[in-house]
Structure formats: structure tokens, C-alpha cells
Amino acid sequence: MIDTPLSPGSTIGIFGDGQLGRMLAIAATQLGFKVHIFSPQHGSPAFDVAAFHTTAPYSDLDAVKAFASEVDVATVEFENIPLDTYEHAGKFTCIAPDTKALATSQDRLAEKRFLSSHDIPVAPFVEIDSEADIATAVQKLGPAGLLKTRKMGYDGKGQIRLKADAQGAGANSPGVNLEEAIKAYSGAPSIFEALVNFELEISCVAARDWAGNIVFYDSPRNEHRHQILAESHVPANISEDLEKLARTYTAKIAEKLNYVGVLTVEFFVPPTGGEVPLIVNEIAPRVHNSGHWTMDACSFDQFENHIRAIAGWTLGNTQRHSNAKMINLIGSDMEGWAEFAGSSSANLHLYGKGEARAGRKMGHVTYLSGKN
Ligand code: AMP
Numbered sequence: 001m002i003d004t005p006l007s008p009g010s011t012i013g014i015f016g017d018g019q020l021g022r023m024l025a026i027a028a029t030q031l032g033f034k035v036h037i038f039s040p041q042h043g044s045p046a047f048d049v050a051a052f053h054t055t056a057p058y059s060d061l062d063a064v065k066a067f068a069s070e071v072d073v074a075t076v077e078f079e080n081i082p083l084d085t086y087e088h089a090g091k092f093t094c095i096a097p098d099t100k101a102l103a104t105s106q107d108r109l110a111e112k113r114f115l116s117s118h119d120i121p122v123a124p125f126v127e128i129d130s131e132a133d134i135a136t137a138v139q140k141l142g143p144a145g146l147l148k149t150r151k152m153g154y155d156g157k158g159q160i161r162l163k164a165d166a167q168g169a170g171a172n173s174p175g176v177n178l179e180e181a182i183k184a185y186s187g188a189p190s191i192f193e194a195l196v197n198f199e200l201e202i203s204c205v206a207a208r209d210w211a212g213n214i215v216f217y218d219s220p221r222n223e224h225r226h227q228i229l230a231e232s233h234v235p236a237n238i239s240e241d242l243e244k245l246a247r248t249y250t251a252k253i254a255e256k257l258n259y260v261g262v263l264t265v266e267f268f269v270p271p272t273g274g275e276v277p278l279i280v281n282e283i284a285p286r287v288h289n290s291g292h293w294t295m296d297a298c299s300f301d302q303f304e305n306h307i308r309a310i311a312g313w314t315l316g317n318t319q320r321h322s323n324a325k326m327i328n329l330i331g332s333d334m335e336g337w338a339e340f341a342g343s344s345s346a347n348l349h350l351y352g353k354g355e356a357r358a359g360r361k362m363g364h365v366t367y368l369s370g371k372n
Pocket of ligand 1: 224
């Protein structure tokens with residue numbers, strides 16, 4: 001644990017090299033820290049803005065030791081850093097968030113069990129280890145649902161969507177039937193999750209320090225396309241009670257995970273009058289795409305607050321001064337960069353990535369308007 005604030009010139013280590021690592025590195029650098037990125041890849045978006053980098057596989061524990069021994073605290077920009085790697089780093093430096101947060105969020109089954117054990121609602125689910133389990137799960141929960149691999153799934157990766165039968169709820173939704181799902185099933189340990197009927201999706205982005213103090217940003221309303229976040233809007237125009245409940249659940253999760261840093265919890269909001277007012281979709285133990293609007297609409301954004309939290313600094317004020325609409329630039333959306341660059345109201349953030357492949361997050365743009 002860090003009980004004395006890290007002094008400027010200290011080094012922050014970051015596992016992972018994508019845009020989240022890049023924006024964390026920029027925030028840390030602005031506070032006078034040095035940044036050291038550890039990544040298996042060369043020439044990544046985060047390398048451009050960091051003082052030091054190590055390129056080595058995550059399995060190279062000697063390289064992990066050398067990296068960890070040189071940094072004053074280490075963190076992650078991506079929850080799927082192998083646990084062995086992260087735990088090994090923890091022998092030589094302070095790590096935040098706690099390994100438990102990564103272990104929980106790396107496995108959808110562990111995550112759902114963790115949430116259920118703390119009375120936090122999740123979509124009905126069944127563990128899947130064989131083709132036969134899929135048929136049993138469909139019998140139990142109904143056909144409309146998603147088969148999701150337990151590990152390495154994000155942005156809709158590793159998911160097969162099953163359609164309801166002709167009359168059932170979700171009959172018009174995209175997806176495959178049971179037979180096709182069984183055929184497409186990879187055999188990887190998975191879960192089958194019932195399709196949630198939701199009115200909107202929101203997320204709660206919070207920052208927690210070593211002493212357990214926690215602050216929250218206003219929850220954005222999130223719109224997904226092809227299971228990838230497309231836009232976030234603040235305010236979400238949800239009731240105060242709902243915002244309060246999202247924060248209560250997020251605080252409970254953070255406390256149970258002994259969490260330090262920025263934590264994001266994604267929620268489904270079912271239609272009013274349903275069984276529960278909020279259902280957790282998933283936990284992200286890191287800064288999050290749905291918090292990018294904070295860079296332009298708040299004095300202290302999620303990246304700075306993550307760095308302040310892990311460095312033992314006081315958390316910054318999370319109040320927003322504006323309404324915000326954040327739009328992700330994915331794949332060919334990048335072709336519109338000149339238009340955004342030519343606008344005096346488009347807050348453009350580009351990640352310095354080379355090829356604009358389909359589904360690849362290349363940047364985002366935020367528009368602000370008067371606060372309500
Ligand atoms: P995930 O990768 O699990 O976060 O899923 C990405 C997006 O897919 C979510 O934000 C939802 O829009 C949609 N989705 C995932 N699971 C479900 C579900 N059980 N019911 C309805 N929509 C879902």
C-alpha cells in the first residue's frame with residue numbers, strides 16, 4: 001500500500017499498451033511522474049507518450065521483475081493481463097488494483113458468482129462446459145440469450161447470440177438457433193446468459209483511494225453498436241434514486257475487491273416496474289471508454305483520478321461543468337478526422353494507431369453543451 005503520496009519524478013508502471021494506457025500515461029506525465037509501459041507489442045499507442053517501455057511477453061517473469069523493480073507503483077489498462085504476471089510484479093512493487101479485482105473480472109462465471117454472493121443482481125446465467133450444457137441452459141432460461149466465453153471476452157468478442165423461437169421475446173432480434181449455436185460452440189468454458197430486456201444501459205465510473213475514500217462521476221447513458229460502445233451521453237436523465245443505487249452497488253463492489261484506482265461497473269436498466277431496477281452487466285477494473293467524456297467535461301478526468309488514487313494523492317473533484325456527448329471513432333470513422341479537426345467545438349482525441357481496421361477504436365470526439 002502507498003501511505004505517503006508519491007513525489008513528482010516517481011515512476012508509474014502500466015501493464016498494457018492501448019489507448020487507455022496512452023491516456024493514463026498522459027495524465028501521469030502532466031502530474032510530473034515518469035511512466036513505464038510493459039507490453040508484448042512494439043510501437044503501441046502508449047509507447048509514444050511514455051518515458052520508458054519494456055517489450056516482452058507477459059510470460060517473461062524476469063522482464064516483469066526488472067520492470068516492477070524500477071517502478072514505484074504498477075497498474076493495468078486492460079483486465080486480461082495474466083494473473084501470474086501481475087502477482088509476480090506485486091512481489092517487487094506496489095500494485096493497484098488488487099489481484100482479486102483482475103481475477104474476478106477475467107472470468108465471467110467468477111464475476112457473476114461474486115456479484116450474486118453480495119446480492120447484486122445479474123442476468124440469469126448457467127455454466128457451460130459442454131454442448132449438452134447449452135441445450136440444458138436453453139431449457140432452463142429460454143432460448144433468447146448469449147453464449148459467452150468465460151475468459152478473454154470484451155466488445156462482444158467470444159459471444160454467440162441465440163434467438164428466441166418464433167413467438168418468444170426477442171424473436172426479431174439477430175442471432176442463431178440452438179443447433180447453430182451448438183455447432184459454433186468452441187468448447188471453451190463459457191456461460192449462457194439470458195437476454196436482458198433493458199430500456200437503457202448506464203455505467204458508474206468511480207475512483208477509490210488507499211484509505212477507502214470513493215468518488216463517482218455522473219453515470220453516462222451508453223449506446224452500443226455491434227456490441228461495441230458507440231456513444232456516451234451525460235446526463236443520462238435517470239432518476240436520482242437510480243443514480244444512487246448504481247453508486248451503492250459500485251461502492252460495495254469496490255469495497256469487497258479492496259479496490260484502489262478507477263473502477264467501472266456497467267449496468268442494464270430494465271423497464272420500470274420490473275423485478276429489479278438495475279442489473280450489472282460487467283465490471284471493468286480500470287478506466288473505461290464510457291468515462292472518456294470526463295476529459296473534457298470535468299476538471300479532474302478519470303485518467304488523472306486513477307493516477308492520483310494509485311499514487312496516494314487526494315482524489316480530484318468529479319463534478320462536471322458541462323453536459324457531454326462522446327462519440328467513438330471506430331475503424332473507417334477515422335476518415336472523418338479532418339471534419340472534426342476543422343471544428344472548433346469537437347474535442348478530438350486520437351490514439352495514434354496505424355491502420356483503421358473494422359472494429360478498431362481509433363479515437364473519440366466529445367461535444368459539450370450547457371450543464372443541466
Ligand atoms: P459485453 O461484452 O458482455 O459487455 O456485451 C456488450 C454489449 O452487448 C452490452 O453492452 C449489451 O449492449 C449487449 N449485451 C451483452 N449481454 C447482454 C444480455 N445478457 N442481454 C442483452 N444485451 C446484452
